[in-house]
Amino acid sequence: MSAFDDVYAANTKFAKNFGDSGLTGRAARGLAVVTCMDSRIDPLGLLGLKAGDAKILRNAGARVTDDVLRTLVLAVYLLGVERVLVMPHTDCGMAKVTDSDVHALTSERGVDTRSLEFHTVPSQDEALRHDLIRVRTSPFLPEDMPVAGAIYDVRTGCLTPSPH
Numbered sequence: 390m391s392a393f394d395d396v397y398a399a400n401t402k403f404a405k406n407f408g409d410s411g412l413t414g415r416a417a418r419g420l421a422v423v424t425c426m427d428s429r430i431d432p433l434g435l436l437g438l439k440a441g442d443a444k445i446l447r448n449a450g451a452r453v454t455d456d457v458l459r460t461l462v463l464a465v466y467l468l469g470v471e472r473v474l475v476m477p478h479t480d481c482g483m484a485k486v487t488d489s490d491v492h493a494l495t496s497e498r499g500v501d502t503r504s505l506e507f508h509t510v511p512s513q514d515e516a517l518r519h520d521l522i523r524v525r526t527s528p529f530l531p532e533d534m535p536v537a538g539a540i541y542d543v544r545t546g547c548l549t550p551s552p553h
């Protein structure tokens with residue numbers, strides 16, 4: 390028994406009917422989505438996408454970090470991405486704590502995380518505005534590339550485009 394038996398067994402079934410062997414690593418719909426790791430988000434399903442259509446970049450809080458920018462550069466120049474959607478969501482755990490809160494919580498378990506920056510989100514609106522600017526003003530990405538933000542509501546399934 391391993392901690393992963395359930396997922397390995399599920400994959401055996403999945404592979405029996407696998408039909409995507411003809412896909413390439415390019416984003417067929419030219420889209421990259423930056424979203425949160427939240428387990429309630431099904432990025433392909435909620436955007437009407439399927440495997441092969443888009444690059445999905447996920448992290449805690451859907452933040453545009455240095456690593457997300459690095460990945461977007463590769464996605465644009467090597468993998469067919471022509472537009473970027475930054476998609477945080479309602480009820481995000483990252484909007485409920487500060488970095489100090491996280492350090493305090495981990496320190497209760499004897500772990501000092503102060504060398505990590507968690508990119509917690511005191512204001513989701515402000516964070517999204519900031520992150521969109523980061524993508525739009527990156528000197529490494531095309532100036533005219535469409536970049537949009539939208540908030541996904543985990544209660545209703547609705548996506549609301551951001552005015553930023």
Ligand SMILES: [Zn+2]
Pocket residue numbers: 425426427449450451478480481482483
């Ligand atoms: Zn989240």
